[in-house]
Amino acid sequence: MLLQDLQGYLQTHRQVALTKLCQHVHMDADALRPVLDVLIRKGRVRYLHQPKCGGCHTCQASDLELYEWVEKPP
Numbered sequence: 001m002l003l004q005d006l007q008g009y010l011q012t013h014r015q016v017a018l019t020k021l022c023q024h025v026h027m028d029a030d031a032l033r034p035v036l037d038v039l040i041r042k043g044r045v046r047y048l049h050q051p052k053c054g055g056c057h058t059c060q061a062s063d064l065e066l067y068e069w070v071e072k073p074p
Contacts, residue, residue, distance in 0.1 A: 010067060015069075018032070
């Protein structure tokens, strides 16, 4: 059920920060990453690293950790 929920959320939003995914499923980042790794191995999700913006140090690392839904070719 968790995998289906994550897949549906990512399909709808396309690119989502780890912070938002954690809020959506009510899990912390360390618990959610292994679940996202399953979707990455299945080829359904891609990890996108967002570089830090410039040194303000106000962004959380999980805000810069993005995941993207991968559309399968028809």
